[in-house]
Amino acid sequence: MVLVSSAARNAVIGLTAALIAVLLIATGFLVRVVTEPASSTPAAVQDGDLNGGVAGIDPEEFDLLAEISRVLQEDFVDPSRVSPELLREGAIRGLFDALNDPHSTYIDPQTFALSRNDFEGAFQGIGATVSQQDNYVVIVRPHPDTPAERAGIQAGDIILAVNGESAENWSTAEAVLKIRGPRGTTVDLTVRHPDGTEETLTIERDDIPVTSVDDVPPGGALVDQDGQPVEDIAYIRISQFQRTSPEELEEHIRAAEAAGMVGLILDVRSNPGGLLNETVEIADMFLDGGVIFSQVDRSGAERTASASPGTLTDLPVVVLQDEFSASGAELFAAALQENGRGQVVGTRSFGKGTVNHAVELSNGGAVYVSIARWLTPDGHQIEGRGVIPDVQVAITLADIEAQRDVAVYRAINLLRGEPLPPAPAASATPEAATAEPTATATR
Numbered sequence: 001m002v003l004v005s006s007a008a009r010n011a012v013i014g015l016t017a018a019l020i021a022v023l024l025i026a027t028g029f030l031v032r033v034v035t036e037p038a039s040s041t042p043a044a045v046q047d048g049d050l051n052g053g054v055a056g057i058d059p060e061e062f063d064l065l066a067e068i069s070r071v072l073q074e075d076f077v078d079p080s081r082v083s084p085e086l087l088r089e090g091a092i093r094g095l096f097d098a099l100n101d102p103h104s105t106y107i108d109p110q111t112f113a114l115s116r117n118d119f120e121g122a123f124q125g126i127g128a129t130v131s132q133q134d135n136y137v138v139i140v141r142p143h144p145d146t147p148a149e150r151a152g153i154q155a156g157d158i159i160l161a162v163n164g165e166s167a168e169n170w171s172t173a174e175a176v177l178k179i180r181g182p183r184g185t186t187v188d189l190t191v192r193h194p195d196g197t198e199e200t201l202t203i204e205r206d207d208i209p210v211t212s213v214d215d216v217p218p219g220g221a222l223v224d225q226d227g228q229p230v231e232d233i234a235y236i237r238i239s240q241f242q243r244t245s246p247e248e249l250e251e252h253i254r255a256a257e258a259a260g261m262v263g264l265i266l267d268v269r270s271n272p273g274g275l276l277n278e279t280v281e282i283a284d285m286f287l288d289g290g291v292i293f294s295q296v297d298r299s300g301a302e303r304t305a306s307a308s309p310g311t312l313t314d315l316p317v318v319v320l321q322d323e324f325s326a327s328g329a330e331l332f333a334a335a336l337q338e339n340g341r342g343q344v345v346g347t348r349s350f351g352k353g354t355v356n357h358a359v360e361l362s363n364g365g366a367v368y369v370s371i372a373r374w375l376t377p378d379g380h381q382i383e384g385r386g387v388i389p390d391v392q393v394a395i396t397l398a399d400i401e402a403q404r405d406v407a408v409y410r411a412i413n414l415l416r417g418e419p420l421p422p423a424p425a426a427s428a429t430p431e432a433a434t435a436e437p438t439a440t441a442t443r
Helices: 006-011 022-027 059-075 084-099 109-115 147-151 172-179 245-258 276-286 328-338 397-401 406-416
Strands: 105-107 122-125 128-133 136-142 158-162 186-192 198-204 206-209 233-238 263-267 291-297 302-306 317-321 342-346 354-360 366-375 440-442
Touching: 059 084, 084 105, 128 172, 136 147, 147 198, 158 172, 172 186, 233 245, 233 406, 245 276, 263 406, 276 291, 276 328, 291 328, 317 328, 317 406, 328 342, 342 406
Parallel strands: 233 263, 263 317, 317 342
Antiparallel strands: 105 366, 122 206, 128 136, 128 440, 136 158, 158 186, 186 198, 291 302, 291 366, 354 366
8 A cells, every 4th residue: 555645645736835944844833934134134124123122031040940950860760861961951842831832942953954054945865855654754756856766766655764774653854854964975765665665775965956936737737627728827836935936936927927828826825934035025026015014023013014116017816825824925925915916715824923033052053932923914913813815715635636726726717707616615714724734844
């Protein structure tokens, strides 16, 4: 039997997140926009106090932790469980547990080092997307013309071992840390292929280019609800907001205009976010003014990111989102929706509206800290609420198995000005909007 995860099944019609950063996987932060340093804040963001003041903390207040640590190391019945490293890690976890904020966390040095370039348009590894399936990590797909594909890795391969070490019960994060590595080094993967045969493949790691924008529709071709080819509407998918995304998107839009397209479908389903500056820049491409979003810090001070005059295109737009569209994807969808620039089709989005930044620590690790909240142009809070679509469309399991992308069909009808066919009731609820997406990762 071939084991295919839910993420792998969804990938058949292009609904899974492509190339989720290892940092986000390893820490459970599948839906984070990483804010830029203050020096690179977009010019459109008006001046304001970002930090809102920091309360002083007396280091002596933490002396009690050291005292407890000494007692445990001297007296606890199981010495192996009270090593300095374990106690330190436990104390760090306790600090963040006390915040009751799922968006603030500690990143260990190894994970932070691997994550540094995950939004730069390339990473070093073998070039395969994976997902969790039962007790093993499974290949969702090897990317074209990568070491993984050239070595014979197949979609549906079960990873049994890495460098001779059993991979049973590994998380996707553990697999990332074992498989990714510097260009020119090798990794041995023992896999069980979909036909049941097992094989150990030696794969030389390389630079893996990552494109965050593509024009390949679900199923490989854009068709309407009758299965007829659609040649007057452009489809563009943004899988995440990375450093090269604005340039990639502009290239696709220029091509659509040159081809005489009359409408544009922008697909941000399963987009987990990315870089804030690039999110703002892309939203600004479609707006001739107005507010993109507002940011409220810990002191209550508010600052606003506004669109600059002039737009890249005047093509009518429909944005596709789902319950896994998060953070930057939500900022983008709300900016176009509430400025009257485009309609949003799909389900309620994830609801991650917290601003975070990374502070590197002396040990090479980092702390991700929530520093503010985002509001939509109309002042709606995104955190816990999400973006409510103009047209609710829930994709059922039957749709997935039949490879019917009903959200795309609705978008085509809207752009053509045709009546919308009856749609099933949306399954997304406010509770569902806060559920964690299925983890996929890229090596």
